[in-house]
Amino acid sequence: MARRLWPSKTAINLSSRAEISKRAAELWLEGRTEPGADALVNLLRSDVGFELLQQIMQGSGTRWWTEFETGVHLAELNEKHEFLRKQIEALKGRMK
Incomplete structure (x- = not known):
């Protein structure tokens, strides 16, 4: 979803909304780590929160x-x- 929302500077956009480091966002995008609860809460409270919730709740x-x-x-x-x-x-x- 992050790559679709922000095709360029994906990690920077993700990190600023999740309130995590750029490196942590890069690790998520690579599939090497999972987001923590605090980061997910921050994303849900961001400008893309509803879209994220829709993705999570799909089906x-x-x-x-x-x-x-x-x-x-x-x-x-x-x-x-x-x-x-x-x-x-x-x-x-x-x-x-």
Whole structure:
């Protein structure tokens, strides 16, 4: 996931968000070490936290995750709907 998110300077981006050394991030990327709990918490609290959580929970099928993910999707759709509603109203206002 880290390489997909940050194709260049992957270790630096990962280390800054996980609050670990660049070398520790390089070892993770090489598969030589595993991330610790503190680093995972830091990643989950970062700007990529939700994407990481989705990756971790993929295929879990647990009820709480399904409901949570559905709620997030509904919130996103409501936000888009409101944006489009405002655009429609603005266009209607120009027709008068």
